[in-house]
Amino acid sequence: MRLSVIGCGYVGLVTGACLAEAGHEVICTDIDADRIAKLKAGQVPIYEHHLDKILTAAGNAGKISYTADAGEAIRFGEAIFICVGTPPRHDGSADLSAIDHVAQQIAAEARSPKLVIEKSTVPARTGIELQRALTAYSRGGNGFRVASNPEFLREGTAVEDFFHPDRVVVGVEDQAAAEQLHEIYRPILERRFTCPVHTGKCPDTQKAEFLVTTISSAELIKHASNSFLALKISYANAVSDLCEKLGANVEEVTHAMGLDPRIGTQFMRAGLGFGGFCFPKDIQAFISLAATVGVDFEILKAAERVNKQRIDRFLEKVSKALWVVKGKRVAILGLAFKANTDDIRFAPALEVMRRLLEEGADVHACDPEALEKAKKQFPQAHFHEDPYQALQGAHAALICTEWDQYKKLDWEKAGKVMARKLIVDGRNLYTPAKLREQGFEYVSFGRE
Numbered sequence: 268m269r270l271s272v273i274g275c276g277y278v279g280l281v282t283g284a285c286l287a288e289a290g291h292e293v294i295c296t297d298i299d300a301d302r303i304a305k306l307k308a309g310q311v312p313i314y315e316h317h318l319d320k321i322l323t324a325a326g327n328a329g330k331i332s333y334t335a336d337a338g339e340a341i342r343f344g345e346a347i348f349i350c351v352g353t354p355p356r357h358d359g360s361a362d363l364s365a366i367d368h369v370a371q372q373i374a375a376e377a378r379s380p381k382l383v384i385e386k387s388t389v390p391a392r393t394g395i396e397l398q399r400a401l402t403a404y405s406r407g408g409n410g411f412r413v414a415s416n417p418e419f420l421r422e423g424t425a426v427e428d429f430f431h432p433d434r435v436v437v438g439v440e441d442q443a444a445a446e447q448l449h450e451i452y453r454p455i456l457e458r459r460f461t462c463p464v465h466t467g468k469c470p471d472t473q474k475a476e477f478l479v480t481t482i483s484s485a486e487l488i489k490h491a492s493n494s495f496l497a498l499k500i501s502y503a504n505a506v507s508d509l510c511e512k513l514g515a516n517v518e519e520v521t522h523a524m525g526l527d528p529r530i531g532t533q534f535m536r537a538g539l540g541f542g543g544f545c546f547p548k549d550i551q552a553f554i555s556l557a558a559t560v561g562v563d564f565e566i567l568k569a570a571e572r573v574n575k576q577r578i579d580r581f582l583e584k585v586s587k588a589l590w591v592v593k594g595k596r597v598a599i600l601g602l603a604f605k606a607n608t609d610d611i612r613f614a615p616a617l618e619v620m621r622r623l624l625e626e627g628a629d630v631h632a633c634d635p636e637a638l639e640k641a642k643k644q645f646p647q648a649h650f651h652e653d654p655y656q657a658l659q660g661a662h663a664a665l666i667c668t669e670w671d672q673y674k675k676l677d678w679e680k681a682g683k684v685m686a687r688k689l690i691v692d693g694r695n696l697y698t699p700a701k702l703r704e705q706g707f708e709y710v711s712f713g714r715e
C-alpha cells in the first residue's frame with residue numbers, strides 16, 4: 268500500500284522504515300528540511316539499532332523516499348501516519364498544535380480520500396477533534412476518516428519492538444478503517460518480513476494480537492500503559508527505600524514479587540528513576556487529561572513525586588559518602604536516560620550533573636553515545652569518550668545509566684586511577700560484595 272509518514276522523529280522514522288521493509292511504499296516528510304536533506308543523503312538523524320540498515324535497504328529497493336514538500340507526501344499515500352511531536356505544555360497537558368497544523372495541511376493538499384492515522388501519543392478524544400477539524404478545514408469535505416494506532420516501541424529496541432509487537436492497537440470509527448489498518452500490518456502480524464534484528468529465525472514468541480477498539484479507547488490505552496509502567500517503577504523505588512530502612516534487599520524482593528505472573532518481573536528495577544521523552548510527559552498529560560474531566564489522578568501524582576525524589580535520594584547518598592561535595596572530582600558514568608540510546612531528554616543523569624555543578628563539584632562525565640548532546644547543555648562540565656579518563660583522579664564514580672560497557676568495566680584498573688575507590692551506583696549495576704572484595708566503598712539503592 269502507498270503510505271505517507273508526517274514527522275521523522277523516533278516514531279515516524281521507525282514506522283516508515285519498518286513498513287517499507289515489510290513491503291509497503293512509503294514517503295516521509297518533516298517540517299525540518301535539514302532533516303529531510305540528511306535522510307535523502309543517507310544519514311540517519313537518530314541513533315537507533317538496525318534503523319540505518321533498514322532505511323538503506325528500503326531506499327535501495329525504492330520502497331522509501333523523503334520530501335520536504337508536505338503536499339507531495341500527503342497526495343502520495345492512501346493512508347497518512349501522523350507522527351509529529353506532542354510535547355508537554357506548561358501545565359503538563361499535551362501540546363497538539365503540530366497535529367492541528369498537519370490537519371490543515373491535509374485538508375488543503377489532499378486530492379483523494381485518506382485514512383488519517385494518529386500515531387503520536389495524544390490524550391483521549393484527540394481523534395474526534397481531529398476528525399472535526401479535517402471536516403471544517405476542508406469546508407465540509409468528507410474524504411477523511413480518522414483512526415488511532417498508538418505506538419509502544421522503546422528507544423534502543425524500537426525496530427525489534429515494531430517487528431515483534433505484543434499487540435497492534437487500532438482505534439476506528441468504521442470497519443473499513445480497521446480492515447485497511449489490518450492490511451497495513453498484515454506482513455508484521457503474519458511475520459512475512461525479513462527481520463533485521465534476528466538473523467536467521469526470529470524467536471518463537473506469541474503472535475501479536477490485532478486489537479480493534481474505538482478511537483478514544485485506543486488513545487487511552489497508550490497513556491494508561493505508559494503511566495502504569497512508570498507507576499510500577501516508582502512502586503519498586505518506594506519499596507527500595509523501605510528495604511534500606513529495614514535491611515532488606517530490593518532485588519530479592521522485586522524478583523520474588525515478579526515471579527507471580529500477575530505482577531511480572533519487568534520494570535521493577537529500582538534506581539535513579541525513569542526519564543526519557545515518554546514516561547515523564549505521558550504521566551503529566553494523563554494527570555492533566557483526568558483533571559479536565561474532574562478525576563484527581565492521585566496515584567500517578569504520587570508516582571511522579573517518587574520519581575522526582577530519586578535524584579534527592581541519590582545525591583543524599585553521594586553527599587553522605589563524600590561528606591563535602593564542593594571541590595571534589597566526581598565521575599558520572601552514563602548521561603542517556605537509559606542504555607542503547609543517545610537520548611538525554613529528561614535524563615536523570617543530567618539533573619544529577621546540574622545539582623553537583625551547583626554544589627561546586629568538578630564533574631567529569633562520559634557516555635558511549637550521548638556525549639555530544641550533553642556537552643551542549645553543560646559547558647562547565649568535562650566530557651570524556653573513555654570512562655577511565657573520566658575516572659582519573661575521581662573521588663567518586665556515579666553510575667547513572669545501565670550501559671553494558673559500564674557493567675563490564677575493569678574496576679581493578681579503574682581503582683588504580685581513582686583518588687578514592689568509591690562507587691555510588693544509581694542503577695544497581697554491580698554485586699556489592701564483588702566490589703567490596705576489590706576494596707571499593709560501594710553504595711546503591713535498596714541493598715545493604
Ligand code: UDX
Pocket residue numbers: 418419420421422423493496500533534535536537538539540541542543544545546604605606
Ligand atoms: C517507553 C515505553 O516502554 C514504550 O512502550 C513507549 O512506547 C515509549 O515509552 P522508552 O521511553 O524508550 O519507552 O523507555 P523504557 O525502556 O520504557 O524506559 C523508561 C525509563 O524507565 C528509563 O529511564 C529507564 O531507565 C527506566 N526504568 C525502566 C527503570 O528505572 N526501571 C525499570 O525497571 C525499567
